[in-house]
């Protein structure tokens with residue numbers, strides 16, 4: 255059977271399309287999502303299909319429209335909010351964190367918030383300091399939220415569908431630089447469980463954990479390591495909160511070495527949390543300190559060479575893996 | 583204030599400045615994709631706004647705007663070379679290759695950026711004015727924003743504060759009719775954007791942004807009000823961008839006829855016509871100005887080409903004032 259290949263942006267669109275067809279309460283709002291078909295064309299055709307009642311262009315008013323969406327989720331609807339990028343969601347973070355995440359708890363279990371906040375996160379070329387930040391760790395810090403950050407079209411579709419069906423508020427991180435990526439996505443219904451990591455490549459010498467577009471860096475590093483007869487195991491987190499640390503610990507029991515690749519700033523990053531969980535649950539199995547490869551501890555500059563120096567890349571991951579193997 | 587009679591010098595200044603902005607950006611547009619990357623938002627069509635501001639504002643007044651900032655930077659006197667080098671990401675750029683197109687700055691030239699988060703510069707502009715008042719100067723802050731930015735809540739919070747605290751600020755909406763693909767009419771019932779000042783009793787006015795004389799007059803009046811009475815003003819300058827939102831926007835949300843309609847009232851051509859009409863200069867003189875401007879643009883490109891990229895060590899500078907800040911290295 256030949257597999258169907260589609261782009262990441264179309265995987266996102268299909269997930270929204272199928273879930274909107276399935277459930278009348280699901281609707282989409284955001285800047286340029288309707289008439290412009292999405293700033294990155296991830297909602298192409300949805301206005302034509304579902305009309306302006308369910309595919310809604312907003313003014314540039316992130317705090318306002320995110321709050322309206324949360325309010326509608328408190329009262330029976332299941333909104334999908336697209337942020338043009340997560341950088342702009344900083345204006346809305348009060349409604350995401352103080353309202354959506356805390357609603358169920360504050361109301362003593364009465365008022366839930368089934369809502370998905372989605373959009374691209376992270377660097378995307380030379381966009382400088384205000385358009386390049388990653389936010390997985392920011393939202394993963396918040397009890398009440400779930401955080402998903404898929405690395406390929408299949409996962410994006412299957413996890414977005416799961417997120418839309420989930421009864422809790424979900425933060426869903428995509429990437430401008432992955433919207434054009436193609437991957438196999440079979441026709442018809444696909445779902446993946448939230449909170450489960452994926453063993454993307456089996457190996458025995460060192461475990462590399464990553465997520466979102468940094469998975470490409472992880473895979474490229476594993477290929478490089480293979481040339482030097484180092485057999486890397488690669489884990490794709492898929493979900494950031496809840497974090498599937500048992501899968502990581504199981505892998506470390508086999509490889510005894512761990513490298514985490516994470517685009518975000520190092521301080522308080524997902525890599526930090528994984529390092530804590532692994533030392534706690536796998537201390538006796540570690541043969542070397544956990545290594546991490548993060549973005550530089552500075553705002554993203556504009557110049558191309560400084561960005562290269564800033565971002566994780568396969569060479570830095572190879573270096574970290576070899577350091578963990580004491581083979582430098 | 584009484585209407586100012588504009589002189590030959592005013593017109594020739596406007597003509598040269600607007601032409602510099604136009605030719606500089608045409609070149610930047612050509613270089614985009616090979617030498618210049620990232621987001622690049624062109625100002626072409628809106629030049630009369632900056633030209634009118636420059637002749638109307640005081641010598642110590644300050645300016646802040648959004649990411650469509652090449653015109654403001656050139657107007658405020660940042661050299662074309664320093665702007666072009668910044669677009670290239672070179673160390674000789676006006677922010678050392680750190681900020682790029684969206685974040686041009688020059689503190690000495692009283693240009694405080696170049697901001698990428700839509701609407702975020704509105705409170706910052708009021709804050710710059712706050713500091714002027716606090717320090718007892720009579721300087722004014724001119725705070726620019728797009729028509730899309732006026733839908734941010736920060737505008738309302740800031741307008742209320744600026745009026746209540748009597749801050750010497752002039753809020754200037756450059757209404758080019760679109761925020762990316764969204765027309766003004768699709769974002770609100772209130773499409774006369776200057777009326778947004780009314781809820782706070784802020785003086786407000788609509789201005790023809792294709793006519794540099796109108797822009798000058800409105801900004802001069804507003805600066806005077808801010809300077810002498812500490813009363814903010816909201817100006818809605820009606821203008822138009824000929825190009826797409828950024829380099830990747832095919833601008834299918836508007837008609838070719840609409841663009842043509844504005845090109846017919848091009849602000850530079852209007853000034854050229856007045857100069858010739860009034861005999862302030864002949865065609866040969868205007869051609870000389872054009873030649874001079876093109877040479878400046880050529881030089882700016884050459885300067886950018888010849889300049890080095892920032893050394894990698896620049897990654898760990900300019901983040902803190904503290905020189906020996908202990909960055910996390912792994």
Ligand SMILES: Cc1ncc(C[n+]2csc(CCOP(=O)(O)OP(=O)(O)O)c2C)c(N)n1
Nearest residue numbers: 342650698699700728729730731760761762
């Ligand atoms: C808070 C925020 N939301 C969204 C964006 C993405 N964005 C960049 S420019 C823009 C349109 C702004 O239009 P307008 O204010 O009219 O300014 P113009 O581009 O016309 O100069 C949008 C939505 C952003 N940069 N910041």
Ligand SMILES: [Mg+2]
Nearest residue numbers: 728729760761
């Ligand atoms: Mg606009």
